Amino acid sequence: MIDEILLEAEENMDTAVHVAKDNFASIRSGQASASMFANITVDYYGAPTPLQQLASISIPEARMVLIAPYDAGAKKEIETALRNSDLGINPSDDGTVLRINMPQLTEERRRDYVKLAKSKAEDAKVTIRNMRRKGKDQIDAAVKDGEVGEDEGSRAEKELDGLTKKHVDAIDVLLGHKESELLEV
Helix, strand or coil, X not given: CHHHHHHHHHHHHHHHHHHHHHHXXXXXXXXXXXXXXCCCEEEECCEEEEHHHHEEEEEEECCEEEEEECCHHXXXXXXXXXXXXXXXXXXXXXXXXXXEECCCCCHHHHXXXXXXXXXXXXXXXXXXHHHHHHXXXXXXXXXXXXXCCHXXXXXXXXXXXXXXXXXXXXXXXXXXXXXXXHHCC
């Protein structure tokens, strides 16, 4: 019973860390990366479609991105979606591909991205704490119902606190890496 509760809490916390990692990857840093485009959806024949399903994304240089649509008819919609995204980019049409030269980030923009990263990190920490609260409630209910002893319940709570700390620390490490990546010139 207790092991199941702890296992479920750990799996949910692991998922929260992976989501935070993906969210950090989608925040633009000084260099181009394909993961920056992970959250961009394109209106493709009336249906919102992820950009990765409509085009190949390649990074030939550190500050250049080439997007080659699989369907040439979708190029205009892809270009519009890129312009309207919060990445602050302006693609140019090279006939068969869309070329994006990533501008150098200003100090102000870097600070804005750091704030965004901190906000996403806090959201992930809140999720982890909610998983802890849910697990603690389940442990308390099991103790109250007499399914497990009080000693086993307190041991499980300490283990749950350790899991929570481990995952919150993992979020802090990810945030530290993203901050240093954003602030390096």
